[in-house]
């Protein structure tokens with residue numbers, strides 16, 4: 001099969017399309033003929049050598065994918081050959097999705113309202129947003145501050161929280177405030193003075209704060225909530241210094257993969273959008289990774305099979 005792959009660590013230019021053996025699903029897994037595969041922040045860190053120095057080459061990047069089921073592993077029920085699904089590969093492997101065929105560990109039906117690109121960029125954002133909202137324990141009537149509400153994970157977290165009946169105050173650059181408002185959040189700017197701005201927007205206080213930006217704002221989030229137990233980050237590795245929980249896949253904590261079916265339902269009802277910044281054919285994977293890393297605009301960069 002064809003696959004995007006790399007044989008050494010480096011910048012986006014180490015990516016090439018080559019031929020590699022097809023994978024097959026193990027028990028509990030399905031294989032899809034990939035139609036789209038979103039690029040995540042972890043793809044770039046892994047490719048640059050910053051995450052797993054012992055990574056085996058060739059490595060196929062990509063964790064998120066959407067496509068058509070073409071093989072079904074032992075014990076799998078509720079899905080048939082030919083079904084259109086979106087999901088994620090084994091998140092611990094951090095790879096395998098940017099290929100002609102990918103083996104998914106968890107998935108849900110592709111909502112008819114989503115393009116392939118939207119579906120291909122959805123799964124780990126949905127899993128992460130679901131996992132963190134669950135861990136914060138917020139629900140109907142709560143107020144949640146999301147630091148980084150305009151990003152790939154943040155935009156999904158805003159919409160899933162709103163669907164749970166939560167009032168969301170979300171930070172982003174001024175040019176993304178309209179987007180945050182369209183998603184159902186009350187926008188504000190990140191950076192110095194955040195506690196004062198949030199106090200004006202949520203005079204009764206916030207019940208929890210979710211940091212998806214990892215930009216050093218945990219001290220402010222502690223000031224705003226007054227309690228480290230009410231703060232959760234997915235991207236700030238100084239969390240233990242502040243007594244704050246750091247949530248990540250494979251941490252042994254309950255995961256959020258059950259959120260994919262909720263997301264599919266909300267999307268079918270027009271209540272969940274995946275923001276796609278750009279799409280590229282698989283042959284332009286190097287350009288796509290460079291685009292994902294240039295930080296201009298918000299949302300996912302997605303590789304598509306045309």
Ligand SMILES: NC(=O)c1ccc[n+]([C@@H]2O[C@H](COP(=O)([O-])OP(=O)(O)OC[C@H]3O[C@@H](n4cnc5c(N)ncnc54)[C@H](OP(=O)(O)O)[C@@H]3O)[C@@H](O)[C@H]2O)c1
Pocket residue numbers: 040041042124128147148149150151152153154171172173174176190191212213214215217233234235247248249297298299
């Ligand atoms: N632990 C996990 O399970 C997990 C899972 C997925 C991702 N992650 C990590 O989570 C982080 C976010 O991922 P993503 O894909 O959502 O990234 P993204 O799409 O690039 O979004 C980043 C967000 O941070 C905001 N931001 C940028 N600079 C900021 C600053 N100085 N202060 C506050 N906010 C700022 C951006 O706002 P503007 O664009 O409006 O400026 C945007 O809302 C990455 O580090 C990623 O590796 C962790």
